[in-house]
Amino acid sequence: MGPAPLTLFDLEPPSTPVPPNPLLAVRQVYAEPAALDSPRGRQVLARFPDAEVVEVPSHWQIPELHGNEGNVQRWVRVKTETLVLGVKKSLSARPNGRSAHFIAPSTANGCAMACAYCYVPRQKGYANPITVFTNIEQITGYLRRHVARQGVLTEPDQVDRDSWVYDIGENSDCSVDALVSDNVADLVATFRDLPTAKASFATKFVNRQLLDLDPRGRTRIRFSVMPDADARVLDVRTSRVADRIAAVDDFVAAGYEVHLNLSPVVLREGWEADWAGLLDHLDDVLSPAARAQAAAEVILLTHNRALHEVNLGWHPKAEELLWRPEVQQPKRSQNGQENVRYRNEVKRAGVARLRELVAAHAPWLRIRYAF
Numbered sequence: 001m002g003p004a005p006l007t008l009f010d011l012e013p014p015s016t017p018v019p020p021n022p023l024l025a026v027r028q029v030y031a032e033p034a035a036l037d038s039p040r041g042r043q044v045l046a047r048f049p050d051a052e053v054v055e056v057p058s059h060w061q062i063p064e065l066h067g068n069e070g071n072v073q074r075w076v077r078v079k080t081e082t083l084v085l086g087v088k089k090s091l092s093a094r095p096n097g098r099s100a101h102f103i104a105p106s107t108a109n110g111c112a113m114a115c116a117y118c119y120v121p122r123q124k125g126y127a128n129p130i131t132v133f134t135n136i137e138q139i140t141g142y143l144r145r146h147v148a149r150q151g152v153l154t155e156p157d158q159v160d161r162d163s164w165v166y167d168i169g170e171n172s173d174c175s176v177d178a179l180v181s182d183n184v185a186d187l188v189a190t191f192r193d194l195p196t197a198k199a200s201f202a203t204k205f206v207n208r209q210l211l212d213l214d215p216r217g218r219t220r221i222r223f224s225v226m227p228d229a230d231a232r233v234l235d236v237r238t239s240r241v242a243d244r245i246a247a248v249d250d251f252v253a254a255g256y257e258v259h260l261n262l263s264p265v266v267l268r269e270g271w272e273a274d275w276a277g278l279l280d281h282l283d284d285v286l287s288p289a290a291r292a293q294a295a296a297e298v299i300l301l302t303h304n305r306a307l308h309e310v311n312l313g314w315h316p317k318a319e320e321l322l323w324r325p326e327v328q329q330p331k332r333s334q335n336g337q338e339n340v341r342y343r344n345e346v347k348r349a350g351v352a353r354l355r356e357l358v359a360a361h362a363p364w365l366r367i368r369y370a371f
């Protein structure tokens with residue numbers, strides 16, 4: 001018997017070290033042995049050649065990453081200096097129906113950014129640095145089979161007119177993940193060849209390396225936007241909102257479908273004027289091509305009691321915007337978390353007002369859903 005044939009993933013182009021950037025200066029990689037031993041794991045290590053490698057039995061069992069809830073200096077340092085390599089064990093695509101038809105199995109979780117309202121940092125200790133799953137070939141194979149089983153989307157819906165949409169970034173920001181490994185490039189390449197399906201992810205980071213991936217309309221990027229006055233307090237370590245908007249035309253020209261997430265909408269004094277200004281800005285700067293394909297999700301803020309307590313320790317100014325018990329009500333989430341959201345009547349009025357603002361200031365922007 002001859003040697004096993006090489007696969008695409010054995011033939012990874014050699015990785016060069018990641019150029020210095022403020023988000024990632026990796027000094028330590030916690031890795032499961034199987035992840036370390038994989039082509040994708042080796043690619044990540046080649047991008048961060050100076051990092052010390054620490055073997056761990058499971059990417060979920062890293063005591064050093066827990067217990068840092070209130071210590072933001074430590075928190076941000078861990079995000080910048082630490083990566084985790086693991087193998088995604090159970091692969092499944094969960095039905096969704098709002099943002100996408102399905103949530104794809106994650107190829108990463110955690111984030112190098114630190115938005116004050118984000119649910120992602122609540123897993124794996126509050127620092128929750130990026131974990132890269134190295135069994136990308138299994139994940140893309142699973143997705144191809146899952147897409148094939150769906151057949152053709154026969155009824156257009158708010159998610160898409162004719163394709164099954166898979167969210168590939170539920171637990172991470174794919175634009176930053178693409179700095180760390182080629183997982184996102186492989187997902188974009190996978191969906192490029194799937195005429196009945198699309199990948200989709202929301203992002204707050206402009207990574208122009210993604211412009212070279214040739215998605216041919218099969219990947220939807222949703223740039224999240226909010227008034228700059230909110231983002232300057234809440235979106236910690238992200239690209240500035242104006243830079244995200246300035247990137248839209250380039251991503252459309254590069255073959256992405258580009259949507260906008262108007263989220264989270266934070267209700268506060270002056271919110272309507274600031275959202276009107278943001279919508280005017282979109283109306284001023286986006287090209288006709290970008291407007292013609294644009295659509296938006298509108299999501300009013302959901303917050304969380306435990307996260308509120310943590311944030312008070314490092315970023316109380318954010319909590320002045322996020323924690324407003326006089327207009328919020330508790331909402332127990334499916335996993336038992338004590339979430340809070342705007343009271344029903346406040347939320348209803350907020351959604352209706354935002355729809356009016358879009359109709360008045362950016363009437364070309366189709367709202368896919370608002371809640």
Ligand code: SF4
Nearest residue numbers: 111113114115118120
């Ligand atoms: S960019 Fe997204 S995943 Fe990262 S902290 Fe912000 S909201 Fe969370």
